[in-house]
Amino acid sequence: MRRDVDQVLVDEVAAVVGDRREAVWIAEHAEVSGLGPQGAYELARRRAAGEPLQYVLGTWPFRTLELRVDRRALVPRPETEVVTGVALDELRHRHRPSRVAVDLGTGTGAIALSLAVEAGAGAGLEVWATDWSPEALALARENVAHLADLDPVAAARVHLAAGWWFDALPTGLLGRCDLVVANPPYVTEGEHACLDPVVREWEPRSALVAGPSTSGVDGLADVEEVLVGSIRWLAQGGAVVVELAPHQADAAAALAREAGLVDVRIEHDLAGRRRMVVAHR
Numbered sequence: 001m002r003r004d005v006d007q008v009l010v011d012e013v014a015a016v017v018g019d020r021r022e023a024v025w026i027a028e029h030a031e032v033s034g035l036g037p038q039g040a041y042e043l044a045r046r047r048a049a050g051e052p053l054q055y056v057l058g059t060w061p062f063r064t065l066e067l068r069v070d071r072r073a074l075v076p077r078p079e080t081e082v083v084t085g086v087a088l089d090e091l092r093h094r095h096r097p098s099r100v101a102v103d104l105g106t107g108t109g110a111i112a113l114s115l116a117v118e119a120g121a122g123a124g125l126e127v128w129a130t131d132w133s134p135e136a137l138a139l140a141r142e143n144v145a146h147l148a149d150l151d152p153v154a155a156a157r158v159h160l161a162a163g164w165w166f167d168a169l170p171t172g173l174l175g176r177c178d179l180v181v182a183n184p185p186y187v188t189e190g191e192h193a194c195l196d197p198v199v200r201e202w203e204p205r206s207a208l209v210a211g212p213s214t215s216g217v218d219g220l221a222d223v224e225e226v227l228v229g230s231i232r233w234l235a236q237g238g239a240v241v242v243e244l245a246p247h248q249a250d251a252a253a254a255l256a257r258e259a260g261l262v263d264v265r266i267e268h269d270l271a272g273r274r275r276m277v278v279a280h281r
């Protein structure tokens, strides 16, 4: 704990939110942002009303970034940091003078901005970040603008585009992408109804819920669209990395093979859960 955080304030905030660790985050944030004690109490009241801590704070760390987060997009998760790491490894294996990476359904821009920052040095890189939601894309735009203040070269690599999965991309990228990465919706209607209220009632439903795949596996419709579309948009040898729920991994791997992708494998998150399918063209 930082010494200069007012412990009386932390105690008072903890009494409102019922969690001392969260109280420290809130008190620190209020202090760093110049909100003062009244601001801290207001944040505490929002948290006590059930709003996710990340939205209350308005920023949240993701790999090397500090991202703006709010109700317009899903809070970026730790498992997606691992997905991004796998995507970065795939991109680093592409020894080409200029590379193209695509983050479909970018939300806050978490994956795309991380690719631009972490894979950018030393080689040409163009990163396309798409979303169907105008609200999410507006938030991603704010995060690109924030990055531009810190790392203008990385921010300039990122192109935002609106639209339904691959439809958002310029056709000039057909068959030219080195990497397609996505964390698409993959929660079924039934699972959504059982989610913790802090997720179900605050995070965008359209970022979470997906219908059945063409073969009838519930929750896999968007994963399928991304895998099937990758065959047309990836360059030879390019990789697609898609996040999913552990119980969907085998069905998604089968979809990838049916789509004509090769070298299909399943990767794990830090807890050892089967968390993404990786495949190549």
Ligand SMILES: C[S@@+](CC[C@H](N)C(=O)[O-])C[C@H]1O[C@@H](n2cnc3c(N)ncnc32)[C@H](O)[C@@H]1O
Binding pocket: 073, 074, 075, 076, 077, 080, 104, 105, 106, 107, 108, 109, 110, 111, 130, 131, 132, 133, 136, 163, 164, 165, 182, 183, 184, 185, 206, 207, 208, 222
């Ligand atoms: C699970 S969230 C992931 C957000 C972000 N990539 C992350 O990992 O934190 C899924 C995202 O996909 C977007 N999305 C949902 N359906 C889409 C579609 N058909 N085309 C493009 N984006 C879509 C949602 O708006 C949302 O931002």
